Amino acid sequence: MNISDCHNVNDFRALARKRLPFPIFDYIDGAADDEVTRRRNTEAYERCDLVPNVLAGVETIDMSTTVMGQKLAMPLFLSPTALQRLFHWQGERAVARAAEKFGTYFGISSLATVSIEEIGASISTPKMFQLYVHKDKDLNRSMVERCKAAKFDALTLTVDTIVGGNRERCLRSGFTSPPRITPTSFWSYAAKPAWGLNYMFRDKFELSNLKDHVSEGTSVPNSVADYFTNMLDQSLDWKMAEEIGKDWDGEFCLKGIMSVADARRAVDIGATAIMVSNHGGRQLDGSRAPFDQLAEICDAVGDRLDVICDGGITRGSHVLKALSVGAKACSGGRLYLYALAAAGQPGVERILALLQAEIERDMKLMGVTAVDQLNRDNLRFR
Numbered sequence: 290m291n292i293s294d295c296h297n298v299n300d301f302r303a304l305a306r307k308r309l310p311f312p313i314f315d316y317i318d319g320a321a322d323d324e325v326t327r328r329r330n331t332e333a334y335e336r337c338d339l340v341p342n343v344l345a346g347v348e349t350i351d352m353s354t355t356v357m358g359q360k361l362a363m364p365l366f367l368s369p370t371a372l373q374r375l376f377h378w379q380g381e382r383a384v385a386r387a388a389e390k391f392g393t394y395f396g397i398s399s400l401a402t403v404s405i406e407e408i409g410a411s412i413s414t415p416k417m418f419q420l421y422v423h424k425d426k427d428l429n430r431s432m433v434e435r436c437k438a439a440k441f442d443a444l445t446l447t448v449d450t451i452v453g454g455n456r457e458r459c460l461r462s463g464f465t466s467p468p469r470i471t472p473t474s475f476w477s478y479a480a481k482p483a484w485g486l487n488y489m490f491r492d493k494f495e496l497s498n499l500k501d502h503v504s505e506g507t508s509v510p511n512s513v514a515d516y517f518t519n520m521l522d523q524s525l526d527w528k529m530a531e532e533i534g535k536d537w538d539g540e541f542c543l544k545g546i547m548s549v550a551d552a553r554r555a556v557d558i559g560a561t562a563i564m565v566s567n568h569g570g571r572q573l574d575g576s577r578a579p580f581d582q583l584a585e586i587c588d589a590v591g592d593r594l595d596v597i598c599d600g601g602i603t604r605g606s607h608v609l610k611a612l613s614v615g616a617k618a619c620s621g622g623r624l625y626l627y628a629l630a631a632a633g634q635p636g637v638e639r640i641l642a643l644l645q646a647e648i649e650r651d652m653k654l655m656g657v658t659a660v661d662q663l664n665r666d667n668l669r670f671r
Contacts, residue, residue, distance in 0.1 A: 327570030330601025362392030409439025449545030453514025587615030605647025
């Protein structure tokens with residue numbers, strides 16, 4: 290199986306499984322507890338049907354949308370995710386270049402493996418930074434100031450990682466950053482020599498934006514769940530979030546909003562966007578799917594900030610369903626991480642091309658020529 294055999298997200302998932310040692314694949318693929326929420330995130334779209342219109346003259350399609358002050362060429366962007374150079378040696382560099390090619394937002398995590406400055410200097414596409422609030426306040430201030438200097442377009446504060454989720458696949462495999470070889474995982478790493486050679490002989494692995502402040506994750510192996518629990522500030526509250534937004538003084542997004550009450554509080558503190566997200570089911574298992582929460586949140590605050598539906602998306606039709614409910618755009622992580630792990634930048638470009646083609650084709654089949662023509666009249670729920 291190679292990249293030309295991949296025609297959808299699940300195909301890339303299968304290829305990523307072949308390319309990666311199992312602890313690393315399971316870090317991408319896994320979620321919390323019984324992984325019920327992770328499955329529901331996609332299944333939620335299956336309970337919603339599209340109702341097409343015909344004879345609409347759909348020769349020319351405009352799938353652009355404006356999110357957080359930036360016009361995107363497509364209504365889907367790449368959520369910030371951690372540790373990308375563990376999945377492929379090109380890491381965030383590959384994903385950033387692919388996002389630039391498709392004219393969409395690219396986000397990097399506080400736990401990124403390339404620096405804020407490199408991403409700021411290397412791509413012209415809209416850029417967001419995902420801030421994890423650490424106990425080290427100097428580190429928090431440093432990351433925000435570096436993003437300002439690098440001319441990032443938006444700051445995204447992740448609000449659903451007060452403690453790490455119970456990621457049992459990672460507990461079984463012993464996954465850490467950087468990887469720690471265990472008796473359980475040894476043969477998995479040994480069976481993937483291409484991955485091992487790239488890891489050993491390419492640029493040294495590091496958490497580029499954290500390494501000068503903390504050793505965990507760069508030189509001291511640490512699970513992501515333990516990192517969240519031990520390093521992040523559990524006193525984070527609405528007052529702190531408001532202060533971060535004021536200090537940033539630009540497009541400010543809260544990632545991890547799932548209730549109407551919190552969406553309204555986001556408006557009150559001056560957020561310009563929210564990502565309706567449950568962290569890919571990696572935190573609180575049993576929580577609602579973002580798509581299931583989308584309507585009530587859009588009804589409450591959709592006219593006052595940008596609502597983004599994050600997670601569970603594997604098809605262009607999923608994007609159209611979320612836009613029909615009221616989202617301004619959609620985003621996802623696994624959908625491009627599988628492709629990155631499978632084939633680096635060409636893989637990310639291929640999955641974006643496939644999803645872009647699905648969105649365009651499905652818009653034509655729906656009888657719409659622009660994303661703002663989508664509405665709830667297009668939907669029926671089972």
